[in-house]
Amino acid sequence: MQRKLDKIMAICEKRGFFFPSAEIYGGKAGFWTYGHLGTLLKRKFENEWNLDENFYEIEDCNLLPEQVFVSSGHLExxxxxxxxxxxxxxxxxxxxLIEDELNINVEGIKAEAMDKIIRxxxxxxxxxxxxxxxxxxWFNMMFELKVGAVGEETMYLRPETAQSAYLSFKREFYALREKLPIGLAIIGKAYRNEISPRQVFFRLREFTQAELQIFFDPKKINEVENWNKVRRYKLRMFLAKNRKSKKVVEMSCEDVVKKLNLPKMYVYYLAMVQRFYLNILKIPKEKFRLKELTEKERAFYNKIHYDVELFLETLEGFKEVAGIHYRTDYDLRNHQEGSKESMEVINEKKEKFIPHVLELSFGVDRNVFSIVDIFFKEEKERNLFVFPRKLAPIEVAIFPLVRKDKLPQKARKVFSLLKDSGFIVFYDEKGSIGRMYRRMDEIGCPAMITIDYDSLKNDDCTLRDRDTMKQIRVKIDELPQTILKFLNGEKLTKLGKIFK
Ligand SMILES: [Zn+2]
Known part of the structure; x- marks a missing residue:
């Protein structure tokens, strides 16, 4: 829906979520700046992206030697x-062009075949x-750079964060006491020289990925410690055979293993990813599906591949925001050959093998944009983002009812109290109370506090809920606990008496 997209973009650019990078010089397609609110929202997504307790985050360079990409196959x-x-x-x-005009998927076919279709x-x-x-x-999408004063060495900006986890595997395996499975996570920038960046945040030239590479013993692909926790959990499966009917079937993890013949470990992580979207990000169930990719559609090194797709009104359909890839030992084996460095490990049965990799790959910018799309709401008198309270970039706003009679001083004290308690707080005194509420509604701030004349007498304040616009009175010394409960999802009516 172009209308909705325009509306959201106007709010996002005006209020500081995101806008074109180097905009005063006209900007460049596929490059975006996160403003102050967008930065907070993105960071919240990254902090919540915590898919398993058994993973460790590492950080690597964006620029890597050419040989890495010879081995990984990216150069080719x-x-x-x-x-x-x-x-x-x-x-x-x-x-x-072919996809847009003829609605045929040509992934994996040769250049001559595309010529023929076009003709x-x-x-x-x-x-x-x-x-x-x-x-x-064919056009290679990696950015090439010359490094050194005379540019003697070719390096590339990484097109994905994944390679860094493979390059670091041996070091981390030993540092983490030689146990499998281990997960190495990276949140960082990746770069692709896209021919035609489009669909706002869905094809960027510089973007952020959050990727988790889980290294494991392939013989144990059906051993999952916490299997009982997900056994009955229902996954929203969009199977390749249902592509035409668009039907999503709900299947328990147990059934997915039995009927679709998928390994337990893979299914376990499908469940973890779905839970992240439904329980943490609070994406409505019907806007979420796990899409099976056919052999033709997936990269040749991916043995199993499902995408996470979210329904976005602004882009008129389901869009890919993450992928779950079983990459076998493809990556470590290639790096072993390329570097002559052994990637083998030994299990308790004294068997030598190269670990296999399960990759959970998320496009952070796409997810941030999806959150903005999915939680945008138009009401009669206001437009607002109904972000899940914990995801909201600004958590609490504080206003004095009027700018006199010591109300601002009192409000500033409450501001400091909440800031010191660790909340993301915003203070405003510019404008009427109604306008200040609207401004905070528009950026999705869930809790608003007003200091009025009664506050001076009773040492309390009003707490307003963004979604219902209802209010309660709270004692100021109880405010930090009350706000914490509220942000964790407690209903306003449970925290106090609604007054008119
Ligand atoms: Zn032309």
Missing amino acids: HFRDPLTECKKCHFRFRADE DNNLKCPKCGSRELTKVR
């Missing part, structure tokens, strides 16, 4: 089919309409 395979209009010289992706169907330049297009050729 990380590419998009490019075509150019001979008339207006517009460059675009051949696969997208046979008489496809034209999306910009000027000319039918004279160059032959499809």
Whole structure:
């Protein structure tokens, strides 16, 4: 829905969620700045992204040596089919032209085959309409840099964070007492020279990934310690055979293992990921599905691949925000060959093997954008973000009812009290109380506190709930505990008496 997208973007740019990077110079497609609210929201997502207690976060360089990408296969395979209009010289992706015009998925097919489809169907330049297009050729999406004063060494900006976990595996395996499975998580920037960045945050040239690589013994792929915790948990499966009917089936983890013949460990992490979306991010169930990718659609090194898709009104459909990939020993084996450094470990039966990898990969920016889309609400008198309280960038706002009679001083004291208690707090005294409420509604602040004349007498204040606009009175010395309960999801009526 273009209208909704425009509305959301207008609020986000105006209020400091995100806006084009280097905007005063016109900006560049696929590069965005997070403003103060967007930065807080993104950080909240990253902090909540905690999929298992058994993982460790590491951090690596964005720039890596060429040999890494020779071994990983990125130099050869990380590419998009490019075509150019001979008339207006517009460059675009051949696969997208075909997908947009004919609704055929051409993932995995050769350049000549795409040429043929374009010719046979008489496809034209999306910009000027000319039918004279160059032959499809491959374009590598990595950014190449020359390093050193005379530029003697070629390095690349990493196109994904995953490689750093593989490069660090041996070190961390020994540092973490040689136990499998271990998870190495990285939250960081990745870079792709996209031919045509589009759909706001869905195809960026510089973006943030949150990726967890779980290294394990392939013989133990059906041994999961906490299996009983998820056995009966129902997954929302969008299977490849239901692509046409668009039907999502709910299946217990146990059934998924039995009927779809998926390994327990894989299914366990499907459940962890779904729980993260439904319980932590509070995504409505019907907007979430786990999409099975067919053999043709998934990368050749992924043995099993499901995407997390969320329904976004602004982009008119389900969009991919994460993926769960069983990559086998593809990565470590390649790095073993490329570096001549052994990646083998030994299990308790004294068997030598290269660990396999299960990858949980999240596009952070896509998820942030999805949260903004899904929790945007239009009401008669106001537009607002109904973010889950814990995810809201600003948690509490404090206002004096009027700017006189010592009310601002009292309000500032409450501001300090809450700030010192660890909340993300915002103080405002510019404007009428109604307007201040609206401004905070608009950015999704869940709790608003007003200091009025009674506050001076009784040492209390009002607490207003963003969603219902109802209010209660709270003693100021009880405020930190009350706010904590409220942000953890307690109903306002449980915390005090609603007054008119
Ligand atoms: Zn053209």
